[in-house]
Amino acid sequence: MSRPDAFAELESRLAQVTDVNRVRRVLGWDMQVMMPPAGAGVRGEQQATLDRIAFDLFVSPETERLLEELRSYEDSLDPASDDASLIRVTRKDFEKTSRIPPELRTEIVKAGTEGFMAWRAARPANDYESFRPHLEHQIELRRRYVELFPESEEPYDVLLDDYERGMKASEVRAVFDRLKEGLVPLVAEAKELYGEDDGTLDRAFPADGQEALSREIVELFGHREGAWRIDPTVHPFASGGGVDDIRITTKYEPVGLESFFATMHEYGHGLYEHQVAKELDRTPLGSGVSLGLHESQSRMWENLVGRSRPFWRFFYPRLQQRFPEQLGDVDEETWFRAVNRVQPSLIRIAADEVTYNMHVILRFELEQDLLAGNVDVRALPDEWNRRMHEYLAVDVPNDADGVLQDMHWGTGTIGYFPTYSLGNVMSVQIWERIKDELPDLDDRLERGEFAPLREWLGEHIHRHGRKFLPQETLERAVGSRIDPEPYLRYLRDKHGAAAPA
């Protein structure tokens, strides 16, 4: 069956929607990195206008008609083809988006901005009570949102599906229960293994040296010429306007080299977007498929590469050369242990590879309890502190470093947290598969050869964009759905009692 005219019409309409959405991403980057701060008010209006335009272009009777008309064409195609995928994914997007009444959509957007502002004020003031009404409102909005999808097995599924399409809360619980089981003893073993913090990382690194280092690593990891940029920002993120317009950000603190790991992390996100097939650019398929898969890529470059032995054998001499004053007296082994140290702590974003997941599990559990009404928003700080003690033996001294530490809930982003750990888990599944297919990977990394890894990821994951569901994408790459065992094995081998001292 040849391409019907309706397909070209759908493509053209979706190209416009995608253009507007990409522009919104570039403006989001601009707002955080470049915009004079006084421009925020008008910029908010501009973003709202573009949001409404994209919504009206997409959720229209015309889109619905075209999708109907294209059913027989879709059925005639290989489901893995670009055309069939475009129709299938667009239909799913359309069904979900068009279910939301415009008033609720407007309320959600408004509450997101207000909740963010309230959070931004409440955290430094350590003032949970001023934030509480916003969180209550967010939960009520989420409940109204969930009610629009009565066919779902449980409420949390509806929220999770926005970030990890097709994934069920029950599957996440199974993975996380297994993680918890394995991690709790591991945290204790790792504490033993690493001992007291020797302060190796608490050195002052000049910002221009850190910036040169970030540029160096992004060039070494590799990308197409003239398609990337790196800038400093407050909260590191990756963004951009298309596969050849990739913008990552990092943060240069006066002490320590967190910026270096943040850069490797954001490189992973940027590379995923960069290696989506060019044919998918300007379509709704032209970006990473889910937050979980995205995080699997960022964590892979940050941790599986950037905190590995082979990488540091290659890179540590370069690092020492760049910072002779700071690192002249630190040997590779000391450095390697310092960047891998496991130590329970208060703040998720500063947590190590092992304990990070406990922070996520705690949030995932609390989100479900809040949504179901099992935990009252008034009682949330106490419940937070109780579980921090139970899971990580950490005592929370105040809400600023406790329940108020993340912006997510203020902006109404509920259902997002689990994807961080799902990403960790999937990253090692993918890594094991790569090692099967590239048995000399460690040797390559030790020689600073990153192209084989980069290309494997492009070929087996990135190029598909959003063509398949996240778990289908994973399955195509590694042969199975999500499975926590490889990840637990990796953590035990690296940080457990039997790990090389």
Add this chain to the structure above:
Amino acid sequence: MSRPDAFAELESRLAQVTDVNRVRRVLGWDMQVMMPPAGAGVRGEQQATLDRIAFDLFVSPETERLLEELRSYEDSLDPASDDASLIRVTRKDFEKTSRIPPELRTEIVKAGTEGFMAWRAARPANDYESFRPHLEHQIELRRRYVELFPESEEPYDVLLDDYERGMKASEVRAVFDRLKEGLVPLVAEAKELYGEDDGTLDRAFPADGQEALSREIVELFGHREGAWRIDPTVHPFASGGGVDDIRITTKYEPVGLESFFATMHEYGHGLYEHQVAKELDRTPLGSGVSLGLHESQSRMWENLVGRSRPFWRFFYPRLQQRFPEQLGDVDEETWFRAVNRVQPSLIRIAADEVTYNMHVILRFELEQDLLAGNVDVRALPDEWNRRMHEYLAVDVPNDADGVLQDMHWGTGTIGYFPTYSLGNVMSVQIWERIKDELPDLDDRLERGEFAPLREWLGEHIHRHGRKFLPQETLERAVGSRIDPEPYLRYLRDKHGAAAPA
């Protein structure tokens, strides 16, 4: 009469159109200043999509209906009120924009991009012949455009009106004929006055010093906190997303301080946009009214302030302090003469205050001849060179530094050039008026007090935005329409035979 609902509807629609157009400006800035170059292809598509969206939102039966409905409301209002101005200006915008068939619009946009690319390749190759077909096509498109407005007195009026609404070619000719008459002898006198170039400006200034200097002058001239940024670029320009998001650019060359004058020039453009009344932001009235008025502002800060005695009495010690190595042995008088030197030359954008206008007049005359078919595109380079000799006694060695030097004609921007000199002329009319009202202006400038000037401009010109026609705006500020005499007087006093040596 109270505001009808139709007015709120019109406002809301125009706010959206304005949002999209402002976003396009920010993206234009991003493309020239920030975007990774490989992103250009997709960015072009994104800009085209936004252009189409803004066009469809604006040129719609809905806009037409609202404008009709609002006639009696408009008639009930003071024509100088914001509401009446919004309706009046929107009606004029609508009438002009809706006259253009969409196919012609698309062809014009496409030819603009292609012509720009052809020009960009032809200039360095000194290859007029490769560029010629594009120019021929542009002229043909302009003729088709002009035909859409048969009511106009002469073809050139239609083009000029796009940049300087309401101005007629006959009025420009009258101004320019008078300029020519005054300038030709003045060029000879000034040559005498300044003598041979002593090379004062041919010194190397480090880029970081130039950058600090640009920031210093913009802070000294003044603006609201947190609303401006300055970046380096290839061709300096001013842009931004709203009255509190002003972005100017400049160019740091290794030799000379052109960047400093470019920054003062772009400051003038930026200040105009910055001081438009906040109530007009997010309306089609919320920007400078014409290219001519805009240029009057940029040239005022660049020349009437930035090349004046009082300014250099204040600023030269600071400049010397910043560049002691370069300027320690140059006294203020030598510097002042160097930055004011009149010398006929090949390139418009490098020309001095006096000869600049001859470059513009030449282009204005050639544009009319091309449009009327009096000069054939094949014969254009010869005609260019002949007139350069006649007007400036300059021999053009090649087309790259002759007819190919500007991008304007390649992009189809015909009718734009005269606004540069109209701006010069108006700048001195405004300046004389300011001196009447602020008799101590020179003393203020000599003390580095720029606020009175800035505020006068805000109050009498900037805040009106596009409410009135350009010449009405001028008349409100100075009491008369455009008049070349003050400008000629200023030039003669400064650069003529009777000028202080």
